[in-house]
Amino acid sequence: MFLGSLFVNRESFRTYVKLIIDESILVGVGSIFIVVIVSTFMGAVTAVQTAYNLVSPLIQDYIIGTLVRDMTVQELAPTVIAIVFAGKVGSSISSGLGTMRITEQIDALEVMGINSVSYLVLPKVIAAVLMYPLLVILAMFLSIYGGYLAGTLTNIITEQEYIYGIRLDFNPFTIKFAMIKSVVFAFLISSISAYKGFFTKGGALEVGIASTSAVTNSCIAILLADYLLAQLLL
Amino acid sequence: MIEIEHIKKSFDGKEVLHDISGRFEAGRTNLIIGASGTGKTVLLKCIVGLIAPDEGNVFYDGRDFTHADRDLKTEIRREIGMLFQGGALFDSKNVQENIMFPLNILTDMTVDEKLDRVNFCLQRVGLENVNQKMPSEISGGMKKRVGIARAIVNNSQYLFCDEPNSGLDPQTAILIDNLIQEITKEYGITTIVVTHDMNSVMEIGEYVMFMHQGYKVWEGSSENISQAEAKELQDFIFANKLMRMMKSS
Numbered sequence: 001m002f003l004g005s006l007f008v009n010r011e012s013f014r015t016y017v018k019l020i021i022d023e024s025i026l027v028g029v030g031s032i033f034i035v036v037i038v039s040t041f042m043g044a045v046t047a048v049q050t051a052y053n054l055v056s057p058l059i060q061d062y063i064i065g066t067l068v069r070d071m072t073v074q075e076l077a078p079t080v081i082a083i084v085f086a087g088k089v090g091s092s093i094s095s096g097l098g099t100m101r102i103t104e105q106i107d108a109l110e111v112m113g114i115n116s117v118s119y120l121v122l123p124k125v126i127a128a129v130l131m132y133p134l135l136v137i138l139a140m141f142l143s144i145y146g147g148y149l150a151g152t153l154t155n156i157i158t159e160q161e162y163i164y165g166i167r168l169d170f171n172p173f174t175i176k177f178a179m180i181k182s183v184v185f186a187f188l189i190s191s192i193s194a195y196k197g198f199f200t201k202g203g204a205l206e207v208g209i210a211s212t213s214a215v216t217n218s219c220i221a222i223l224l225a226d227y228l229l230a231q232l233l234l
Numbered sequence: 235m236i237e238i239e240h241i242k243k244s245f246d247g248k249e250v251l252h253d254i255s256g257r258f259e260a261g262r263t264n265l266i267i268g269a270s271g272t273g274k275t276v277l278l279k280c281i282v283g284l285i286a287p288d289e290g291n292v293f294y295d296g297r298d299f300t301h302a303d304r305d306l307k308t309e310i311r312r313e314i315g316m317l318f319q320g321g322a323l324f325d326s327k328n329v330q331e332n333i334m335f336p337l338n339i340l341t342d343m344t345v346d347e348k349l350d351r352v353n354f355c356l357q358r359v360g361l362e363n364v365n366q367k368m369p370s371e372i373s374g375g376m377k378k379r380v381g382i383a384r385a386i387v388n389n390s391q392y393l394f395c396d397e398p399n400s401g402l403d404p405q406t407a408i409l410i411d412n413l414i415q416e417i418t419k420e421y422g423i424t425t426i427v428v429t430h431d432m433n434s435v436m437e438i439g440e441y442v443m444f445m446h447q448g449y450k451v452w453e454g455s456s457e458n459i460s461q462a463e464a465k466e467l468q469d470f471i472f473a474n475k476l477m478r479m480m481k482s483s
Contacts, residue, residue: 008304011339104322107284111394112336113311 002195005117006125019123020130027089027124028131032138038084039139042076043068043146051156061157065165068147070174077139078178079226082185085132086218090193093124094214097197098207106198121194125187132186133179140178181229188221235260236392236424241280241290243273250276251287252448260424263415263438265456267429268445269470274428275319275396277445281426282314282394283307294392312340315385317395317414321377323369329356329380330365336388355383359413375406379413386417393418393425399434411437432471435459444470 010016050067097120100106109116144166151157157165196214200206236258243251250273258264266274279285281292283299292299294310302310323332330352337348356362359379369377378398385393395414399407415438418425427434435442439456446466454462460471 015339099325103320103325104318105324107279108316108318108322108324110284111282111311111314111316112339113308113314114339 002117002198003191005115006122007118008115010115010118010122015119016123016126019119020126023123023127024131026092027127028134031085031088031131031135034084034088035081035135035139036142039072039077039081039142040146040149042080042139043072043143043148044150046071046076046143047147047151047156048154051151060161062161062165062168064151064157065147065162066168067165069144069166069170072140072143072147073174073178075226077136077143078181078185079222081136081139082132082182082189082222083219085135085186086189086193086215086222089128090189090214090218091211093190093193094197094200095207095211097121097194098200098210101198101200102203102207117198121191121198124194125190128186128190129183132189133182136178136182177229177233180233181226184225184229185222188225189218192218192221235295236281236426237293238277238281239291239293241277241287241292243276243280243285243287250448251280254290254445254450256443256450256453258424258426259441261419261422262425262440263418264424264426264441264443265429265435265439266426266443266445267435267439267470270430272445273448274430274445278394278396278426278428282316283311312388313391315388315390315393317378317381317385317393317398319397319400321369321374321381323377323380323384325369327369328365329361329367329369329372332369332380333384333387336384340388351387352383355387356380358386358417359383360409374401375403375410378402378410382410382413382417386421389421391423393423395425395427395429397429397431398427399429399431404433407431407433408437414438432474446470 046068047064050064051061054061054063097106100120106116106120109119148159148162151162152159193214196210196217200210237256239255241251241254242249254277266277268274276285280287287300290300294313297306297310299307299310324335327335330349333352333355334348337343337351341348343351352365356364359382361376361379361383364372364376364380369380372380393414398414399410402410411434414425414427417423427438429435435456439459442454442456442459443450444452444464444467452462452464452467459467462468
């Protein structure tokens with residue numbers, strides 16, 4: 001019902017264009033810093049730990065590059081960044097809407113004859129679905145680059161070996177798979193968080209509870225969807 | 235004019251509104267009064283459609299709002315302005331954007347026309363040079379005025395005020411009350427004010443509906459309220475020392 005009401009009795013198209021641009025800046029540009037930090041270190045740690053576990057002389061060092069690439073593209077970038085995204089954007093959506101609810105701002109919209117679900121939630125969901133895949137692409141590049149930096153600066157692997165490793169047996173479908181996952185995760189995070197925030201009752205304490213619940217439920221949904229998509233698509 | 239007929243509402247099996255009926259005429263200030271927790275705000279929310287009544291009907295100038303389809307409901311709501319208890323100004327927008335908001339959504343006015351209208355409404359509620367201030371930067375009384383300006387900016391036919399002077403000092407409270415009454419007379423709109431403030435009742439109460447524990451106990455004007463026989467109303471009116479002193483003198 002909640003998702004259904006996103007698409008009924010909407011305002012004019014131009015109203016949504018501005019809202020979607022504003023939300024995209026908030027959701028996308030506002031998340032770049034944390035995505036840069038997390039993904040760079042994620043790749044660096046993956047490279048160092050893979051090197052630490054490669055004790056057999058039969059396995060070549062360039063495998064480090066291959067493993068960083070595959071782990072990043074298939075799992076770390078779309079899924080781990082989704083958890084971070086849920087923590088940052090999900091909690092922001094939930095607490096923002098929760099505060100609007102308890103301070104009667106949502107009631108004010110309803111009294112004006114505006115479909116508050118559509119006006120407040122639809123732009124957030126669209127912005128998240130548009131911006132999160134871009135953040136995942138950024139995270140992929142930075143994670144692989146983080147692995148490169150960690151590997152070459154600590155002499156675990158040479159530059160040539162790492163480049164050779166990340167090019168080895170590359171399957172383009174993994175990118176498509178990651179993009180499908182990122183769209184699904186973005187939709188889950190934004191809609192679950194919006195739902196939790198929109199139906200907040202009570203005061204400031206309940207806004208906090210709604211925000212925590214939004215992040216927890218989003219994380220569970222992400223992991224379930226991750227498993228289901230892996231089963232279905234791989 | 236707004237008419238309500240046999241409104242009933244229960245929450246979790248507890249009836250909070252018992253068969254409330256009444257008629258709120260245009261061009262006069264209609265007050266719903268009563269102690270806290272007596273169902274005034276629930277009744278107001280039933281009238282504006284934020285809460286669906288279990289039974290009964292609400293008519294806006296003869297149009298059945300309770301059983302209206304989505305289009306008619308939207309049409310009626312776009313004729314409504316409401317001042318909420320806390321102002322309910324949008325935190326992320328400044329004063330000008332808050333007042334302009336209904337115009338942006340509901341009209342095709344040009345930016346200049348909208349700006350003129352916003353400034354006119356701000357002037358009407360006695361505020362100037364606050365256009366760029368954020369809601370967090372203005373006082374409680376100013377928030378109420380901005381809330382009123384937002385409520386009337388779209389030439390609303392119906393004005394609802396939920397505790398318009400709660401949390402305000404007595405002088406500012408009277409200013410807000412008088413402003414509501416002036417706007418009601420000036421534009422001939424139907425105004426319903428929910429309050430528990432006896433000063434408001436005496437100042438602007440042209441039609442008063444008194445509620446007690448979810449029942450309508452009394453209705454009339456502020457001029458004859460002190461002669462009302464209902465014990466609950468007498469207890470409510472003369473709860474404070476000043477009113478008791480006035481009565482005894």
